[in-house]
Amino acid sequence: MKGKDMGAPLLAARGLRLAFGGVKAADGIDLDVMPGEFLAIIGPNGAGKTTFINMATGYLRPQAGSIAYDGHSILGLAPRAIVRRGIARSFQLPQLFTEHTVLENAALAIAARTGLWSPLARLLRPGIRAEAMALLDRFGLGPLAGVRADALNEGARKLADIAMAVALQPRLLLMDEPTSGVATAEKMTVVETLVRVLRQAGVTAVFVEHDMEVVARFADRVAVWSQGRILALGPPEQVLADPVVRREVIGIEAGSGHA
């Protein structure tokens, strides 16, 4: 399904604008995310990639433009309400609950989905525990279930973070640099694991990525961000070969050591 038109977009952004002071973080963003695709967002730091994720998940409100999910506007909804509709996210720095074990983190996410308010119920009751373990096993994190989240290495932290997002059973997952901070040797394993799980679960994914090898291998389409605009959009083999993209974006990437 590499970049083919699959009918109605799952997420449709039109004319998004947002400026912080004089900096235009979004300067007319139009983007359709199609059901089932893996869309990579690349671009230099400060281009507005994270701003887009923040707008799509309710953390920032655009000054102009519209965002629709599954045909309905989600503009102005609180992050919590957007999660409930099926859009989950992960942050650039894994936001695991460091006071909790990996299993408890996963269990909390499951509980967040199934209903939280039963004051004296135990968190790790059998149903939740079983689902949490099954989820961790899919991410290869089963052996780490009992470890406190702050004791994990970066690759496992990233996977645990995304496992928590998957526990919410989203249809769309927005990931901000899922491989940043992960050791090079570990990186491909991490991406392979998360792509496998997301594909199995039928989750549509948008991910911000600096590693062009990851982008070329795993993305169905690539959107190139530059100064709050989308500079290019298309299949990776086409976009990554674009001379303007190579000069404006990948050149900068290589220069800043991200490669």
Next chain:
Amino acid sequence: MAGWFSENGLLLGLALLDGLSYAALVFMVAVGLNLVFGVLRIVNVAHGSLFAIGAYTAASLGLFLSARGLPPAAGYAVLLLAAVLVGGVLGPVIERGVLRRVYGQEDVLQLLVTFALFMILEDVQKLIWGVQPLFHDAPMKFLGTVDVPFGEDVIPFTAYQIFVVPGVAVATLAGLAWFLRRTLTGRVIVAVTTDKEAATAMGIDAAKVTLLTFTFGAALAALGGALASPTTSLVPGVGAQTIVLSFAVVAIAGLGQIEGAALSALMIGMGRSIAVYFEPELEVVVPYLIMVAVLLVRPQGLFGVVETRRV
């Protein structure tokens, strides 16, 4: 040394028993303060007012009901009722009406707002209860005294202060530890404390958690006050004294510590009490000397961990 002990042993015993009871009360207030700070990230100066209002409410209710024939044993239920009333009414009013407006604002502004709230509540308290001492010790008298063996001496001490007050504090400590570590709602509170943004991203209603936690913390402070009410004459200013000591306890324990707060409350309670009996003029400074000594060695508190800030 032996000579000193035979001369002062009784006094030391009294000081320790008094200190235990006082520590238990300070713990109740400090642990609520700590919990509230964890979730709201606001140092609530008005937390002491909730202690005071809890105490006044318990004493008034107790006087009112015993004048109408309430059996003395039911006085304990009145203490609990006062805490639930004060926490359940003032908690949501303060959180929704005032604090919610200053979340994420500058620390100085938050501090000024809760300080203003403290001043207002002090005056409200004077409006309702006046400035004359209020005294209702029926719940304490009901249990009488017990003889506590201490060395060769026997110290008669009120059973209420030895059993009820520390008992409630220990039950609070154990209950809270279990609640926060094992239950779903407890884990959600800890999650919001650790990272509100991530909790929101998971679909957790942080506003609801905040309201719940604040109300619970307020009820704990009020329960501390209610428990204290039979042991002392209530006068204006009782809230200020309590909040300052609770700050010292939280600073010594480190943020987010429950067992640590209990231990710190014991240090402060005992230290203050020993000062009261042996060097009364030092009563006011001893808790702060302990605090300063701890913070000089461990700025993050005895049990606190250095917090890493997310970028």
